Amino acid sequence: MTGPPPLRRDAERNRQLLLRTAYELMATQGLDVSYEDIARAAGTGMGTVYRRFPERQDLLDALFSDHVDTVVGFAEEAAEHEDALAGLAWFLERQLEVEAQSRGLGELLRGRDQATALVQRAHDRMTPLVAGLVDRAVRAGQLPAGATPADFAAVHVMVGSVMDATRTRAPGLWRRSLRIALAGLRHADLSGDAPDEALIGHLYNDQTR
Amino acid sequence: MTGPPPLRRDAERNRQLLLRTAYELMATQGLDVSYEDIARAAGTGMGTVYRRFPERQDLLDALFSDHVDTVVGFAEEAAEHEDALAGLAWFLERQLEVEAQSRGLGELLRGRDQATALVQRAHDRMTPLVAGLVDRAVRAGQLPAGATPADFAAVHVMVGSVMDATRTRAPGLWRRSLRIALAGLRHADLSGDAPDEALIGHLYNDQTR
DNA sequence: CCAGAAGTGGAAGAAATCTTCAACTTGGAA
DNA sequence: TTCCAAGTTGAAGATTTCTTCCACTTCTGG
Numbered sequence: 001m002t003g004p005p006p007l008r009r010d011a012e013r014n015r016q017l018l019l020r021t022a023y024e025l026m027a028t029q030g031l032d033v034s035y036e037d038i039a040r041a042a043g044t045g046m047g048t049v050y051r052r053f054p055e056r057q058d059l060l061d062a063l064f065s066d067h068v069d070t071v072v073g074f075a076e077e078a079a080e081h082e083d084a085l086a087g088l089a090w091f092l093e094r095q096l097e098v099e100a101q102s103r104g105l106g107e108l109l110r111g112r113d114q115a116t117a118l119v120q121r122a123h124d125r126m127t128p129l130v131a132g133l134v135d136r137a138v139r140a141g142q143l144p145a146g147a148t149p150a151d152f153a154a155v156h157v158m159v160g161s162v163m164d165a166t167r168t169r170a171p172g173l174w175r176r177s178l179r180i181a182l183a184g185l186r187h188a189d190l191s192g193d194a195p196d197e198a199l200i201g202h203l204y205n206d207q208t209r
Numbered sequence: 210m211t212g213p214p215p216l217r218r219d220a221e222r223n224r225q226l227l228l229r230t231a232y233e234l235m236a237t238q239g240l241d242v243s244y245e246d247i248a249r250a251a252g253t254g255m256g257t258v259y260r261r262f263p264e265r266q267d268l269l270d271a272l273f274s275d276h277v278d279t280v281v282g283f284a285e286e287a288a289e290h291e292d293a294l295a296g297l298a299w300f301l302e303r304q305l306e307v308e309a310q311s312r313g314l315g316e317l318l319r320g321r322d323q324a325t326a327l328v329q330r331a332h333d334r335m336t337p338l339v340a341g342l343v344d345r346a347v348r349a350g351q352l353p354a355g356a357t358p359a360d361f362a363a364v365h366v367m368v369g370s371v372m373d374a375t376r377t378r379a380p381g382l383w384r385r386s387l388r389i390a391l392a393g394l395r396h397a398d399l400s401g402d403a404p405d406e407a408l409i410g411h412l413y414n415d416q417t418r
Numbered sequence: 419c420c421a422g423a424a425g426t427g428g429a430a431g432a433a434a435t436c437t438t439c440a441a442c443t444t445g446g447a448a
Numbered sequence: 449t450t451c452c453a454a455g456t457t458g459a460a461g462a463t464t465t466c467t468t469c470c471a472c473t474t475c476t477g478g
Binding site for chain 2: 097176182202204
Binding site: 007008010011014038044045046048051202 | 453455456457458466
């Protein structure tokens with residue numbers, strides 16, 4: 001039951017260096033940075049990256065678990081909010097602000113290819129919280145009848161796509177799209193063709209590939 | 210001034226076969242189908258694909274120019290519409306319906322990597338038409354003051370992103386997102402931080418890569 | 419029917435990235 | 449200080465996709 005032995009001092013230093021380097025590269029270039037690029041930028045050999053992070057998921061989890069926890073914390077805080085709709089809006093804005101800091105993180109949270117166990121667990125924790133908020137907001141008449149958690153997820157995906165498209169040229173423009181999408185959620189007719197519950201997962205993670 | 214000589218009969222037949230094959234592959238898999246896959250599916254050699262379409266853009270233009278013309282036609286028809294907002298909504302729905310038929314076409318029209326001269330020209334023709342409709346709708350009080358053509362483009366990108374995420378699992382769900390996004394465009398506060406005019410191009414085509 | 423221009427096939431080289439590994443270096447316990 | 453387990457390096461093989469090229473085949477005009 002004893003965990004793995006601690007790393008040697010130099011190895012731990014290298015590990016931190018690699019994490020910092022990879023984080024910076026992925027903040028601008030997204031998740032698909034090659035191991036060779038990371039190694040070169042950190043001044044180490046490729047073998048070092050592979051030794052420490054044999055699978056790319058190991059690297060992603062180590063890089064982003066703090067941020068993912070932060071986002072889950074936002075969801076928990078939002079769920080406590082008196083005003084359900086305000087809670088939803090607050091949560092979405094916080095989440096998107098975090099994603100705005102790092103293209104890689106956005107790809108991780110909204111991407112359809114790279115879902116790690118970490119992200120899966122985060123979604124599992126957040127989904128019921130969001131569902132509770134949406135239900136409350138509908139019952140309070142703040143959202144139209146028929147609004148579902150999948151609609152909230154869709155709004156997240158929608159604003160995220162604008163963020164991705166405008167990240168370099170107009171870094172703050174996503175807030176305008178957020179206003180559009182949230183206003184739409186409040187005012188759209190959502191009574192018909194309610195999406196399947198399970199769709200939330202698919203919105204974030206295309207299991208067909 | 211005489212055009213290129215016509216293809217030999219067998220070559221023309223192969224060309225058509227390649228186009229049909231490539232279209233079908235790209236409808237489900239997107240634009241990044243390898244030339245080898247196309248050749249194999251068509252039963253020809255790779256050399257034949259390269260001889261006919263030396264650049265990938267040659268292939269894309271031959272494949273999609275009809276569809277792109279169709280979409281431009283929709284924009285022209287929408288511009289004639291009495292009710293400006295209804296024209297915008299009608300145009301967007303038509304355009305998305307075409308994109309729903311083919312993942313490849315969606316990537317071409319909304320993608321940020323693959324902009325060909327063809328798509329560029331299409332956007333150049335549609336942008337003033339959309340701008341006219343948006344202006345009219347704002348003046349008529351159908352859209353909030355401050356709404357811009359870039360907001361309309363953002364709505365397009367937003368709904369398209371949901372389409373991409375749900376194409377296989379819930380092929381019709383994008384219509385629900387369209388309702389959300391259009392309702393948002395009507396009801397959001399768009400008075401502040403108007404996006405740059407030139408942003409429309411950037412929304413569709415990230416020139417930084 | 420024939421000659422030669424047009425077209426075809428697919429092997430092979432190029433380029434990019436992933437992954438492994440054997441020789442070498444280093445930290446730290448004794 | 450010594451020693452060796454832990455750590456590092458970067459070259460090299462594997463993979464994948466792109467692209468070229470030339471020996472071979474097929475059309476078509478005369």
